[in-house]
Amino acid sequence: MRTQPVLVYDGDCGFCTASVAFARKWIKPRCEITAQQGAPLEALGITRGRAEYEALWVTPDGRVHGGAQAVAGLLSSAGGGWVVVGALLRLPPMRWIAHGVYRLIAANRHRLPGGTAACALTPRASGSSRGAKPGSA
Template sequence: MAMTERPLLIYDGDCGFCTRSVRAATRLPVRMRVLPWQEADLAELGTNEERARAEVLWVATSGRISGGAAAVADLLKACRVPWPLLGRLMSAPLVRGLADRAYRWVADNRYRLPGATPACQLPPEQRPRTDRGGRSR
């Protein structure tokens, strides 16, 4: 686990829906860095490409990594009031299962949602890969 100065939100930069969702998240009242997984040093952060392709990741300043609905809840908990209340609610045992299922449904159907790009429709192993400068490889 690598400690970070500010929390870090890692997302799929090849996915239009993901990119639009993260742009919305940057309007929340929280100090964080945002980085597509394609530009992140995942090994240094303590994770891998397989996990980053499957779910959004939240890297806390302690280096602890959460993914999927838990990452969204942790992001909300890091915000100013009233957002932490929603983050704690999403983490509650009864709600957490629903949040996980909702997140998985969105992730599995993101190519059908507003803002999707053709790359979102491809299986992960066939999506265009980019180098650190954002160019396709």
């Protein structure tokens, strides 16, 4: 069993990469951080589609949390005051607000500082629950 949580993010996205660099420097989470492009997704229990759709937090016992709850996990792992922020993001109504803000940022990350055209998500395919980036299979 894994001993440390894992954050999986989109390493092709400049905004996501800049966010991870910020977290490493200023938040200092106690976790492994890996780009989904090189992550052992199957071993982590996640699909490529989900990893392309949102950041993922995989607990040592294999539970997977996505989006704002992945951010909450990262913050909670850092200790200090970040634990409080992470805990707040898990409680209603902050949980609901955080989810909406995360989805808004994810949908517009190509427009944010550090974002590029590679950051854009295409509309979900009919019947699919996950978005994909242009050129991804």
